[in-house]
Amino acid sequence: MVFRRPIWLVAGAVGFVLLALGLVPVTTLLAPYSSRPIPTDCTSGSTQIVADRILHVPGIGAAWLVAADSDAEVVFGSGTAYLLKLPDRSVLWQQSFASGEISAALQSGTAYVFDDKIGYFLNTTTGDVQLHVVESDNYRGLFTSGSARRVQTDIVYSALGPGASLTLHHHLDFAVIFDGCVIA
Numbered sequence: 001m002v003f004r005r006p007i008w009l010v011a012g013a014v015g016f017v018l019l020a021l022g023l024v025p026v027t028t029l030l031a032p033y034s035s036r037p038i039p040t041d042c043t044s045g046s047t048q049i050v051a052d053r054i055l056h057v058p059g060i061g062a063a064w065l066v067a068a069d070s071d072a073e074v075v076f077g078s079g080t081a082y083l084l085k086l087p088d089r090s091v092l093w094q095q096s097f098a099s100g101e102i103s104a105a106l107q108s109g110t111a112y113v114f115d116d117k118i119g120y121f122l123n124t125t126t127g128d129v130q131l132h133v134v135e136s137d138n139y140r141g142l143f144t145s146g147s148a149r150r151v152q153t154d155i156v157y158s159a160l161g162p163g164a165s166l167t168l169h170h171h172l173d174f175a176v177i178f179d180g181c182v183i184a
Helices: 005-029
Strands: 035-037 054-057 061-068 072-077 080-085 090-096 101-107 110-115 118-123 134-137 142-145 148-152 154-160 166-173 175-178
Touching (some): 061 175, 090 110, 101 166
Antiparallel strands (some): 061 072, 080 090, 101 175, 154 166
């Protein structure tokens, strides 16, 4: 006796994975995005951060608050981005950022942190980088349009995995700091 049902299940699963592998990059690359111009007075070494966004974090020193929710904060100080666990502000993750631009958003237990075009998706409980089989985003970071320097202020991303999880066309608005200026 030949069992055909398991073959169809395997074929269906393979088909789903191949479809997802094709959809994940396409849905994000074609997505529209928002951006803002970088003011001409934002230059390396300038600081135009309002007082309520300047934190004094034990073990870090002065840092700029980029994004926060009730569980975590993303801060930037001395060229390094930090993910802090609240309420004690313990450091879960840190990474040196070379571009002078940091973009971040926090949502549903994930911190989305970008150094220009290099992105990190972090678990806000552990600080671990969230791994995906395939992931794609439309984040351009810093770019020039005409003669104006601009920075993207939102992101659309799609991801497959781990396990059987699939996220298509997830939109987030970013908080952005560039060369000591709050852009968004």
